[in-house]
Amino acid sequence: MQAMISWMLAGAAAVSALVVISSGQNVAFACNRTAGCTTDVQLEDYQMKRDGRMDEALRAGRDNAEAFRKLQAAEERARRANARR
DSSP, X not given: OHHHHHHHHHHHHHHHHHHHHHGGGGOOGGGGSTTHXXXXXXXXHHHHHHHSHHHHXXXXXXXXXXXXXXXXXXXXXXXXXXXXX
């Protein structure tokens, strides 16, 4: 029983060490500069507005939402049709 507990503790320690070691790998490099993240986001927003990517993204989002609503309506019609049987 003690051997199993010691293996569990060793495993938990190993997983904890891996989490601590890998936690810094997803840090954005832009955030290491002074005001880097804020400036980069503002610049990307400005560029998206100028080159039309924002309009495309908004259009795609509206189309996606409309398709989702149509799917929900079709599922509801099918559910009602099955309930009538």
